[in-house]
Amino acid sequence: MINALFEGIVMTRAFVCLLLLVGCSVTNLAHAADVRPNVLFLFADDQRADTIAALGNSHIQTPNLDRLVRRGLAFDRAYMQGGLNGATCVPSRAMLLSGRCLFRIDEKLLRDETWPAAFGRAGYSTFVSGKWHNGEKSIARSFQQARGIFEGGMTNPLNAKLSDLVEGSLTTPKLAPKHACEVFADEAIRFLNAKHERPFFCYVPFDAPHDPHVVPKDFKIRYDADQIPLPPNFLPQHPWNNGEMTIRDEALLRWPRQPEKIREMIAEYYRYVSYLDAEIGRVLDALEASPHAKNTIVVFAADSGVARGSHGLIGKQNCYEHSMRVPLIMSGPGIPQGQRTNAMCYLFDVLPTLGKLCDVSGPTTSEGIEFTATVKDPTHAARPQLVLGYKSVQRAIRDDRWKLIRYPHIDKTQLFDLQADPHEITNLADKPEHAAKVADLMTRLEKDLTAFGDKHPLKVSNPEPAEWTPPVANGKANKARNAKKKPA
Numbered sequence: 001m002i003n004a005l006f007e008g009i010v011m012t013r014a015f016v017c018l019l020l021l022v023g024c025s026v027t028n029l030a031h032a033a034d035v036r037p038n039v040l041f042l043f044a045d046d047q048r049a050d051t052i053a054a055l056g057n058s059h060i061q062t063p064n065l066d067r068l069v070r071r072g073l074a075f076d077r078a079y080m081q082g083g084l085n086g087a088t089c090v091p092s093r094a095m096l097l098s099g100r101c102l103f104r105i106d107e108k109l110l111r112d113e114t115w116p117a118a119f120g121r122a123g124y125s126t127f128v129s130g131k132w133h134n135g136e137k138s139i140a141r142s143f144q145q146a147r148g149i150f151e152g153g154m155t156n157p158l159n160a161k162l163s164d165l166v167e168g169s170l171t172t173p174k175l176a177p178k179h180a181c182e183v184f185a186d187e188a189i190r191f192l193n194a195k196h197e198r199p200f201f202c203y204v205p206f207d208a209p210h211d212p213h214v215v216p217k218d219f220k221i222r223y224d225a226d227q228i229p230l231p232p233n234f235l236p237q238h239p240w241n242n243g244e245m246t247i248r249d250e251a252l253l254r255w256p257r258q259p260e261k262i263r264e265m266i267a268e269y270y271r272y273v274s275y276l277d278a279e280i281g282r283v284l285d286a287l288e289a290s291p292h293a294k295n296t297i298v299v300f301a302a303d304s305g306v307a308r309g310s311h312g313l314i315g316k317q318n319c320y321e322h323s324m325r326v327p328l329i330m331s332g333p334g335i336p337q338g339q340r341t342n343a344m345c346y347l348f349d350v351l352p353t354l355g356k357l358c359d360v361s362g363p364t365t366s367e368g369i370e371f372t373a374t375v376k377d378p379t380h381a382a383r384p385q386l387v388l389g390y391k392s393v394q395r396a397i398r399d400d401r402w403k404l405i406r407y408p409h410i411d412k413t414q415l416f417d418l419q420a421d422p423h424e425i426t427n428l429a430d431k432p433e434h435a436a437k438v439a440d441l442m443t444r445l446e447k448d449l450t451a452f453g454d455k456h457p458l459k460v461s462n463p464e465p466a467e468w469t470p471p472v473a474n475g476k477a478n479k480a481r482n483a484k485k486k487p488a
Contacts, residue, residue, distance in 0.1 A: 042299065046303070063281065072330050073378055078347065081389065087133070094134055095347055099348050102389060123199070132149050139165055149162060206280075219274075223267040241464070252265075257312055334357070339378045395445060397444055402418065403418050404416075
């Protein structure tokens, strides 16, 4: 009996050890099998799609974004969908992170699960450093780690107050010791250099090149304003009231816009873009020096464009290409190198696409489409058409060739042939030979807006006069200019 008992104990211990070994083996195999790609998402603030040298701008220096272009796939027709308030970066970032359209987003990101949270749920290590303009409470709901957070819209980046996420809440903001973009890059590099046993999702939303265009004095790249060309669609003043003519952004320069002032503004803007490019370069260098280089998808995009003199406008509160079209570059395993695509997409389609590439199931409320077919074959189309909007005063639709912009409050319509007129200079809406095209696009616009949940009409019963005069005489322009230090 004693021998039998002894043998039973030995067998039990052996069985327990076997279970432990099997469990360890399964765990190790699970870690070893988790070769899903990492994600490094670099996000700019108010960067036009035409501000990258490798994509055709010979007047700007962007060697690190050029590096991404050479190593990846550039989307020439990526768009943010618009905004229902003047600070369009708020809805743009909410759309990106939630995968929801403009007319159904929760700008505070508290109602629906976000894509970063879905990545975390799927086993990814998630991290953010940078500008957060969607409310403090949603950071911990979306990311496991957050450092160097600027919670707000805009600030002097040399005097930015930043926080860290500790036990689910942001710490008291403290004055950063250097330019905010440098801090964001430092924190991203710190995260990339850390040991990772799981795939990671690293999101770096910079606050550049949003105004104020403040760059460290010792940054070497400078631009001669006299050598900066005016935008092809430059106007001294927008020819009618687009519904948002005196917002802070538009009051940054006097009316009518003076060519030399526009050149000076663009020179400062380009310098800030080049500074951001340098900080992005540091992050890319750190990634390349890490063990993660070959298994990381790198994405660069921006939350919006901006006018900077185009169509007589300064800001981004409009539906023109310069303000709605954004840069989008993707590089990494399985992504074609040195190619461009005309496939149309929204920013809120990007994370569903990354989810597909990373085998991550997204939020049930996400409505963006995934365009991995385009990533694999850049000639493959994504969306057949896009609709855009700003507040209740502007709506637009574009397809492969045509673009229509509608201003309900003044009963005005623009039609552009983007193939022949990419800068939207010649309005064809009133030409009799294009009446059928206007009617077709209006019908499609109304149908798509209804599908997206937009409740605003494309026609109003009592439209306002289209004429507009700058409010200089009563001092409103000066008041608006003085407000440029306030977040917008």
